[in-house]
Amino acid sequence: MTRSTVEICCTDRYPFRINGRDTKVEKTFWFTKKGDEFDLRTESEYAGRVQYSCNKKSCTLRITDLRESDSAEYKFRFITNQPAGSFTGSPGVTLSVTDADLQVQVSRSQYSNWAMLQCHSRCRLPDRPSYVWYKNGQMIQAETSSSYSVSFGSADSYSCAVKGLEDFPSPSVYAPKLLSVSVSPPADLMEGSSVNLTCSCDANPAANYTWYKRNKNKYLSKEPQLVFRSIQSSDSGEYYCTAENKLGRGTFEYIINVKYAPKTSSVSVSPSAEIVEGSSVTLTCSSDANPAATYTWYKENQTLPYGPGSIYNFTSISSEDRGKYYCKSENQYGQINSTSPFLDVRYAPKLSSVSVSPSGQIVEGSSVTLTCSSDANPAANYTWYKENQTLPYGPCSIYNFTSISSEDRGKYYCKSENQYGQINSTSLFLDVQYAPKLPSVSASPSGQIVEGSSVTLTCSSDANPAANYTWYKENEDSPKASAQIFTITHTRAEHRGNYYCEAQNSRGSTNSTLHLTVVAVFPGAWKSAVVGTAPAAFLAIIWLSVFLIIRQMRASTQSSEPGGRPDNREQCLPNQSEQQDDIHYASIHFPKNQTDPVYSNIRAGPRRHKEEEEVVEYAAVKFNSGSTANVSMPTR
The missing domain is CATH 2.60.40.10 (Immunoglobulins)
Structure with missing residues (x-):
């Protein structure tokens, strides 16, 4: 009968310093598979049965509960920090293990909760031998039959021996225990890399393995290893393997956490309805990433001065905030930009103004266009004014003069209006140049x-x-x-x-x-003159004539008054005919609607000498007016 434990020892030698660099052993392990240098401690069939005892110069492998399947060539390998500093002992140590003479065979019905243990020997035994059964190494029954019934799922181990040969018991049988999962490579799991999960346990008889993913009804593998040739973020989740033999079942859970760069990044806006200037608006960036991403915010490719949070908040949004926004999601494995929603901020018109084309001098008869512009969302409707008078024109931003005239000269402005408010533009003076009108x-x-x-x-x-x-x-x-x-x-x-x-x-x-x-006026006489048609001129001439006549008459009266001072001057007496006073009257006639010029004939006689009698010829004046008047004046 073979022993259940074996130790294999290996010694190693290596230079302590190479090219000025101290040699340091970084890893040591034992392996058996040719070409696949897997550490025995990660192999499922050796789980819980392999121990290393290593120092600087040697390393011992100890295998317990030996089985026939443990027969193999065992090699030792160590890896240093030197370039090409990996070494393997060759040849290795060959171990041959044969079955024990006495074994416990296990049988179980599919629908039964009990397992039947049968003590079986390959050697010839005396007739009707008695058996001893052990539970966890302690005798539980002596001098009994070769079979023993146990509950399925028991965590205990069982063995048997032939009565009288208790020093040579059978190997123990037990349900799977010490279940574990190893991951290769052991570092962070990066998307796209190759990953192996290996499930191992201590069980006798050997366990069968099945891999599952939580919330998936279908098994993934019935092998100890679960292989991902190119693991993806969608593979992240909770996995478990079951190890089962005829004595029981064990389960071990393992969470796969693939670390990967951000992807499917997007930006959401709240509120999602119409955004009005002055309201509160929140942008939220989200992405699928492991580990969680940090965020950077952008507007129209300009970095925004905000922290790495996934939320960007406007406490009182303004029209200047209108535009496209996106975020960059980033972790140590990569980065991605989100979609770019357009933030459409609605606001009342502002910064309204009027421009004129052409911008130079405007000449009467030319074509002139006025354009009203304002910053508004939605676009404004326009009303045109000249000197505060509404112009009969539609709500367009353009006012056109096909042939501008001097009457169009003046101040113009427009009103910009939408459902959120209105504003008047600055006034523009339209200076129309034109040639002089008839003076x-x-x-x-x-x-x-x-x-x-x-x-x-x-x-x-x-x-x-x-x-x-x-x-x-x-x-x-x-x-x-x-x-x-x-x-x-x-x-x-x-x-x-x-x-x-x-x-x-x-x-x-x-x-x-x-x-x-x-x-024209000459001394002592009035020449013929053209007189204007104004009635004031007519009246002035009439009163002038009357004034001269009255003055002359007064002078004659004073010279004949008694008591007057005698005139001692020498006088020239006229003859009888000259002494007779002949009086002639002047006729003044005003015909209606007369448009011809009115003439005035005025003749004044010269004064000969102070002592001479003054001779006056009175004026004969003819007026054309709207009525007829006869005025008689004495003449001398």
């Missing part, structure tokens, strides 16, 4: 101009830019004046005639004519 000319004083007096001629015209004025006299080449006002301080007969004023600017010129009438 208006006048004379002061108006009507007839007495020779020797002063007269002022004035010219004015509507023009933009302001007109320059030049006065001309008909049939004369040189101008009389280059000003709006032309004054003749001492009129003479040659000043009578037609004068015209020319108004001109950079856009053109035009002129108007004025007729100036000058009345």
